[in-house]
Amino acid sequence: MNRTNVYETIGALLGVCYRRITNRKHWSAAALVLVFYVPLVAQQAPQKVLIGGIQFDSADAYTSAYKVEAALAVALEASGRYALIPNVTRDSLVASLRNDSLSVQAAADKLGAELIAFCSIGRIANLVRMELVIIGGDGWIITTSGVGYATSFLVSDSTKKRVIDPAILTATQRALCVAVRDSSLYAAADSILAVHPSELAAVGGIEFIATNTDLAPWSVMREKIAASYDAVSTIVAAMRQNPDITVVDIETRDSLYALGGLFMVENYNAASRSELNILKGFEITHLISGRLERMKGGAELTLVYNEIKPDATYTPVKKAQFMIAVDSKLAFQDGVRACLRKLFGSITEPAERK
The missing domain is CATH 3.40.50.10610 (ABC-type transport auxiliary lipoprotein component)
Incomplete structure (x- = not known):
């Protein structure tokens, strides 16, 4: 589940609808529907988000599914609008149902998720790229996406190795801003988390x-x-x-x-x-x-x-x-x-x- 290819997964979930909705000509309309839907509940309880898949380079010791999940959890919570359903909760559901083939959509429905997020992270030297693809709406036919970048310049005093985690978080926040079409998403967050697309x-x-x-x-x-x-x-x-x-x-x-x-x-x-x-x-x-x-x-x-x-x-x-x-x-x-x-x-x- 954690090594899912973002586009193949969404394609499998939505079939022909995915090809139509993810056509660039339809992105603006689909994104606006999702964005207009989000503010309606902004003053209510945070929308629950389930991770549908995480794509990362397993050969890169600085990135992992765990780091991506942790960054997304903080990014969602800091916005005040969203809350992540932990992967362990999803995995517990799958185990309790004894159904390893449970689809992401079905799991989201059972867990009360309103949005499903697919994450893809890449790193070249000190540059981190995060892409988020978010689906929601009735029938999970609305999709929007965003890309965020951040650089790491921190080095551990003890190991002298790069410290990438803060850059992963910043890139995730920026990707979320772009995906929900709100560059001021973190305007009210603590100063260290008050970032926007760059x-x-x-x-x-x-x-x-x-x-x-x-x-x-x-x-x-x-x-x-x-x-x-x-x-x-x-x-x-x-x-x-x-x-x-x-x-x-x-x-x-x-x-x-x-x-x-x-x-x-x-x-x-x-x-x-x-x-x-x-x-x-x-x-x-x-x-x-x-x-x-x-x-x-x-x-x-x-x-x-x-x-x-x-x-x-x-x-x-x-x-x-x-x-x-x-x-x-x-x-x-x-x-x-x-x-x-x-x-x-x-x-x-x-x-x-x-």
Whole structure:
């Protein structure tokens, strides 16, 4: 039951209706019916949700059916609108009836569930993707779905291993927001749980431009391999807590490139069409790009927040500039953060230098 393929399961449950309802042309209507149905009971007892199946990579030690169930339980409860029927309750029902072939629909009916949720989790490096498919309504013919992303930057002090669980929860919450078409679902939740859907972004290259030969060369530009890596790392660190944008780190971005057959991508080159195609294929919708241009009085840093288009091009959404007066990596990093503040407001500030 816990390793069920989401789409095969729903297809088996709904048959021809599933093919019709899950046609993209019908998604909006079906989702609106479910969303309008949900607020009607929002002020009453929470709607009961039964897990119909969980799809995960059994080879990934950081994800499991148990972690997904736990995340969904918290995500549902934190909304104040839903409550999860634990899998152990469902399994006890199956055992008491001595019927291993009991359908998810039948189990939901017997347990008083109003919604059935199918979960699919995936992870690449530090990026977690959660997809929720929710069915409900009379005859279980209404379906809606949502995808949520979150990144993990936590490491255990004792084991030095990644701590993925908080990212699983955040991705689940965001997926639920999208599925029920309510980005303010957690507006009244405790601050640590007050999340909403976010845009998924990667950092492209930071180009170094020095066309004026009359100006003394900068060491930052001569050391562009290290300087560009530091700049990209600074962007990722500064955007960690941004509630509106999920920025993948270098390890994750390069893992995506590798899965797409692209290796040894340099951080001082503008993103190529191949890079953009790969990012788009992994549902990354935005790109942070930049350039550092040597000019009289220092060097001008420009950072641009771009939207990746379906044809693997990108267009600027907004940009910020900052004049760097000192030739040093620290001044460069300070300039990066200054541009980010102009672009996005508050950022995650670095620890104070001693």
